[in-house]
Amino acid sequence: MNSLTLLNVAAVALRVNLLRSILTMLGIIIGVAAVIIMLALGAGARYDVDQQIKSLGGNVFVVFARGRFMGGAREASGSSQGLTEMDALAIEQQIPQVNVAAPTLRASGQLIYGNLNWAPEIHGVDNRIYAAQSWQVVEGRTFSDTELNTAARVAVIGQTVKRELFGAGDALGQTVRVNKMPVTIIGVLNSKGQNTQGNDQDDLIFMPLDTVRKRIAGMTLSSPKAIRAIIVQVEDERDMADVEQQMDSLLRQRLRSSDSEPPFRIRNLSEMIATRSETMQIFNGLLAAVASVSLLVGGIGIMNIMLVSVTERTREIGLRMAVGAEPKVIMKQFLIEAVLLCGLGGAIGLALAVAVSLSLQYFAGFTAIIELYVVLMSVGFSCLIGIFFGYYPATKAAGLQPIDALRYE
Amino acid sequence: MATAVIATRALEKHYQMGGQHLRALKGIDVSIAAGEFVAVMGPSGSGKSTFMNLLGCLDSPSLGQILLQGEDVTTLSAAQLARVRNKYIGFVFQQFNLLPRTTALDNVMLPLLYSTTPKHQAISRATECLQLVGLAQRMDHHPSQLSGGQQQRVAIARALVNQPALLLADEPTGALDTETGLEIMQLFQQLHQQGKTIVLVTHEPDIAAFASRQLMFRDGELIGDKGSQPQSAAAALQHFRQQRLAETAT
Structure with a gap:
């Protein structure tokens, strides 16, 4: 008797007790559906968090110029200029995993428009800053090459600055004074809201690097191309450690530094990512626990019904043995029945999970992502449950003596 | 003497029942030749059912030997016994033991599922056997749609489908x-006339009279073994029907 015939026999046996088969499968159906839905919502939540962290810059390094020791007194970070625009260019060009490396300067100052004033963060940037920090210009435009090269008096402002100085009015083309210098607004950034520390990310103004360097900072700069920081965006978060190492050696080489304390400092948001993955692990652990409990209960249901089925069909087993079924064939028949129950239950549970996930996504606004491995794992696992919980009843059936089984009332 | 279909030598079966040792069969020597129609008789507890189970290779003896077509089947494993039953023995039971919600044809085919017979051959043989018992028109019926007699005919067809050396009823x-x-009984007599070897267990002397040889059991011992000219079941059936007709007439 080959396995195909046995499969057929098992299918007939399940069809004969259709209602009972469906009720038995229900445990597995609900278990598998619950597992898949929870994992889908978990994956969706993870995706959402990833997107959020990406928008905050989870794949971003900031390289600061470090304050140097000057006769024993240590200057503030970034006050002594070691880094230049060339270093930013070198990072971008020589480290393949780096998307973009944007040089920046910072200055402080007061913005005055009409009778209003405001003091945002003033950043000297070039056009790479938009890619490096995922900014979009929602009104107006970015700097032109001429503006960048000629230290033009133009600025792109954040939403908070726009609100504080212009209210609901139009900001584009207006002139504000920055430390008494008139500057024309040519663009407005999109809104990012608060970061995880509660700081307003929209409270800033971008101006060309040279404009800040020459016209606002009043800094005494050690080099005409000096910058304060480089914002480095990496293509793939997983390359962060590698990129950090490459940047470190590249910058040490370029700045001719062999000290234990180089004249720069590399910072990133890896702490945040570490926290995220820790939270996710706890979350996934909980899901796995709930999942295994529901599948366990389903599996016990299968064993229960299979035991009832063996008892109820004792005479049938006796007859099959009398007409020539070997014990191992009987065993196989009941195992296949259990696996078929669980496999079918798993498949139906999967279909249910897909339906529920999709409706949750459309009607309740959840992000649900069903990954292929989850599908394969849950259906495969439910078949394993069938083997595991079907084994004992099948052994019981195979161990029956044909005469006792035939006489069973 | 030609090789018997089945023979027993000093066959004993012992049971352990509630600490008590029970000798259900006490040294039975019987040889059944091809083409015989044997009735096994005796009151309940006489050991006739135990004897039947041993002949049918459903159980192993405690002592002694069973030779099926000259081969010793005494010490075979459960799996080997299953193959022997599948090949050489057909069973007919008191309670028919048909699979519910399964067609007559599939019921008859059941023993062939456990052999290496190809499916198309199994179907043609099962069909032949159903024709032989007169149920060619009811192959697609489920047991619940058949009368008791028809169900037993399906069971007999099932017992014949593997062309057994021995038919046990x-x-x-x-x-x-x-x-x-x-x-x-008329059907069994027809099968006997076609050359089948049949062993039939019964406690009714009327039924045993249709066989050509009667074995009497009492307390685990064989106390009688006689051959006789079998009565005709066809004649008995005719007589029974006439009598009933006469009763309804009066």
Whole structure:
């Protein structure tokens, strides 16, 4: 008797007790559906968090110029200029995993428009800053090459600055004074809201690097191309450690530094990512626990019904043995029945999970992502449950003596 | 003497029941030749059912030997016994033991599922056997759609489908009314005339009289073994029907 015939026999046996088969499968159906839905919502939540962290810059390094020791007194970070625009260019060009490396300067100052004033963060940037920090210009435009090269008096402002100085009015083309210098607004950034520390990310103004360097900072700069920081965006978060190492050696080489304390400092948001993955692990652990409990209960249901089925069909087993079924064939028949129950239950549970996930996504606004491995794992696992919980009843059936089984009332 | 279909030598079966040692069979020597129609008789507890189970290779003896077509089947494993039953023995039971919600044809095919017979051959042989027992028109019926007599005919077809050397029937008329029982006995006599070897267990002397040889058991011992000219079941059936007709007329 080959396995195909046995499969057929098992299918007939399940069809004969259709209602009972469906009720038995229900445990597995609900278990598998619950597992898949929870994992889908978990994956969706993870995706959402990833997107959020990406928008905050989870794949971003900031390289600061470090304050140097000057006769024993240590200057503030970034006050002594070691880094230049060339270093930013070198990072971008020589480290393949780096998307973009944007040089920046910072200055402080007061913005005055009409009778209003405001003091945002003033950043000297070039056009790479938009890619490096995922900014979009929602009104107006970015700097032109001429503006960048000629230290033009133009600025792109954040939403908070726009609100504080212009209210609901139009900001584009207006002139504000920055430390008494008139500057024309040519663009407005999109809104990012608060970061995880509660700081307003929209409270800033971008101006060309040279404009800040020459016209606002009043800094005494050690080099005409000096910058304060480089914002480095990496293509793939997983390359962060590698990129950090490459940047470190590249910058040490370029700045001719062999000290234990180089004249720069590399910072990133890896702490945040570490926290995220820790939270996710706890979350996934909980899901796995709930999942295994529901599948366990389903599996016990299968064993229960299979035991009832063996008892109820004792005479049938006796007859099959009398007409020539070997014990191992009987065993196989009941195992296949259990696996078929669980496999079918798993498949139906999967279909249910897909339906529920999709409706949750459309009607309740959840992000649900069903990954292929989850599908394969849950259906495969439910078949394993069938083997595991079907084994004992099948052994019981195979161990029956044909005469006792035939006489069973 | 030609090789017997089945022979027993000093066959004993012992049971352990509630600490008590029970000798259900006490040294039985019987040889059944091809083409015989044997009735095994005796009151309940006489050991006739135990004897039947041993002949059917459903159980192993405690002592002694069973030779099936000259081969010793005494010490075979459960799996080997299953193959022997599948190949050489056909069973008919008192309670028919058909699979519910399964067509007559599939019921008859059941023993062939456990052999290496190809499916198309299994179907043609099962069809032949159903024709032989007169149920060619009811192959697609489920047991619940058949009368008791028809169900027993399906069971007989199932017992014949593997062309067994030995047909074993355990009280085949026990669950049937007299008339249907006689019809079934008529069928067994027809099979006997076609050369089948049949062993039939019964406690009714009337039924045993249709066989050509009677074995009497009492307290685990064989106390009688006689051959006789079998009565005709067809004649008995005719007589029964005439009598009933006469009763309804009066």
